[in-house]
Amino acid sequence: MKKLLLILAAGLLLLGWTLWQHSAKPRTTGLRPAPAFSLTDLSGRTVSLSDYRGKVVILDFWATWCDPCKQEIPHFIEMQNKYASQGLQVLGVSMDDDEPPVRQFQQQFKMNYPVAIGNPKLADQYGGILGLPITFVIDRNGRITVRHVGATDPSVIETEIQKLLAQPPS
Amino acid sequence: MRLPSCSRPLVILVLLFGLGQVPLACAADNASMKTISPDELVRLLTAKTGKPLLFQVGSHMLYVQAHIPGSEYLGAGSTPQGIQNLRGRVGTLPKNTSIVLYCGCCPWSHCPNVNPAYDALQQLGFTNVKVLFLANNFGADWVDKGYSVAKGD
Numbered sequence: 316m317k318k319l320l321l322i323l324a325a326g327l328l329l330l331g332w333t334l335w336q337h338s339a340k341p342r343t344t345g346l347r348p349a350p351a352f353s354l355t356d357l358s359g360r361t362v363s364l365s366d367y368r369g370k371v372v373i374l375d376f377w378a379t380w381c382d383p384c385k386q387e388i389p390h391f392i393e394m395q396n397k398y399a400s401q402g403l404q405v406l407g408v409s410m411d412d413d414e415p416p417v418r419q420f421q422q423q424f425k426m427n428y429p430v431a432i433g434n435p436k437l438a439d440q441y442g443g444i445l446g447l448p449i450t451f452v453i454d455r456n457g458r459i460t461v462r463h464v465g466a467t468d469p470s471v472i473e474t475e476i477q478k479l480l481a482q483p484p485s
Numbered sequence: 486m487r488l489p490s491c492s493r494p495l496v497i498l499v500l501l502f503g504l505g506q507v508p509l510a511c512a513a514d515n516a517s518m519k520t521i522s523p524d525e526l527v528r529l530l531t532a533k534t535g536k537p538l539l540f541q542v543g544s545h546m547l548y549v550q551a552h553i554p555g556s557e558y559l560g561a562g563s564t565p566q567g568i569q570n571l572r573g574r575v576g577t578l579p580k581n582t583s584i585v586l587y588c589g590c591c592p593w594s595h596c597p598n599v600n601p602a603y604d605a606l607q608q609l610g611f612t613n614v615k616v617l618f619l620a621n622n623f624g625a626d627w628v629d630k631g632y633s634v635a636k637g638d
Contacts, residue, residue, distance in 0.1 A: 378590070380544075380561065382591070382595045383595055384591075410544060411544075412545045435549040439550065443550055445550060445551055446547075446589060446590065446591060446622020447622070448591075464621075464624075465622075
């Protein structure tokens with residue numbers, strides 16, 4: 316009886332896990348221009364999306380209190396290291412209400428890409444950031460190619476950026 | 486090591502699916518909280534009587550973008566300030582006041598805010614508290630479903 320219950324419990328957990336994975340599937344948006352923005356990052360530098368035209372951009376909306384975000388960030392750090400020379404730029408926009416925890420997190424995780432604090436206006440421009448994480452992949456021509464809602468398998472994003480990095484800007 | 490009760494199912498998950506997949510942090514836990522679905526809440530809000538008080542206990546950035554009309558922002562339930570605000574807000578209310586808490590910052594199983602807020606109200610003796618069940622987030626499970634929304638502070 317105990318064995319049967321254990322098998323049932325494992326089955327339910329597996330079902331839950333599968334549903335969770337499916338809920339994080341990307342929402343393909345078509346190729347619409349990424350809304351322009353200009354923010355000041357935590358080191359005081361201006362971060363304008365237009366400065367990265369010609370690069371492939373991963374635009375990650377995250378927060379320090381968001382566990383799935385924390386799982387993704389080490390992978391973005393790795394991608395920034397691995398693909399920067401090919402034209403990748405990761406940009407982090409924190410949706411935290413206060414700056415100090417973001418600064419602390421940035422240092423703790425040794426984030427190697429610009430991190431700025433977002434705002435509701437920017438969130439609206441990107442269709443509403445009403446749940447985290449939300450990650451946009453932007454091609455070399457400044458167009459959004461995909462919007463990932465929820466934790467996303469890093470290999471999915473890596474495959475997407477590899478394809479985009481292989482394409483020259485038009 | 487004694488883990489908080491909300492972490493125990495996560496330990497099982499980690500054992501089943503591998504380390505590093507699931508964080509060992511307290512998150513929204515159906516088993517210990519009374520929940521209400523978006524549909525049920527809408528029915529309550531449109532009824533002539535018995536409307537609950539609605540408290541958003543998540544991110545202010547999210548609240549400003551979109552919130553349930555009539556709901557009040559009290560601060561993140563995962564922070565001491567948020568819990569202090571909540572305690573202050575309910576301080577003079579009768580213990581049987583109908584209260585619905587919600588957040589929707591991230592997937593239900595990862596929400597750090599609703600459990601502490603719910604626990605605080607339980608400790609204060611409130612007997613009619615529910616948490617709005619938002620499986621994925623406020624955007625997917627409320628806004629995208631077409632339920633009414635207000636913006637701003």
